[in-house]
Amino acid sequence: ETGVTQSPTHLIKTRGQQVTLRCSSQSGHNTVSWYQQALGQGPQFIFQYYREEENGRGNFPPRFSGLQFPNYSSELNVNALELDDSALYLCASSLEGGSSYEQYFGPGTRLTVT
């Protein structure tokens, strides 16, 4: 059974640029949630994708967007990067949509915006 993987591990971008982060779900999981974890904070929910459709969204602006593919892997895209976007981005997969299922997290992508 393959766990959740994320790429890249680290990334440095300049303010105003765009970035794409990738996530591969755990085998058998059809739901992916993305989180932003700033330093000293807990993970903050960005959005969830269930069977390739956005299933819910947190308080993040539209420049944060996502995709889920037929194999249930996922991408997080952030446009017009701001300094405050510097954080650890975590993806988590679960067996089904909603919030009542245990989530399996990847190791995260550390994004630094300069």
Added chain:
Amino acid sequence: DQQVKQNSPSLSVQEGRISILNCDYTNSMFDYFLWYKKYPAEGPTFLISISSIKDKNEDGRFTVFLNKSAKHLSLHIVPSQPGDSAVYFCAASYTGGFKTIFGAGTRLFVKA
């Protein structure tokens, strides 16, 4: 809007003793609560959960207690081991919802 609060940023405990990590929440709609553990350079891993219809759930050395009237839950680790040293996140969600709300975490140090 911090709906889930972990007011202790860190906790230090001697090996073999009990570790008690606390969590408070404000949203009465929450009916499912989870604890995750996070080691450096790894993602959070699920530890234990509790539904609002229970007031206690036990799994080996880990027990979670829920006090709905006080909107408070706690995680007890007995006995604590050095390998338990990690950041512990309390999280909450509600039936029909889509997101899980996390607290800021408590860093546990277990001294040998």
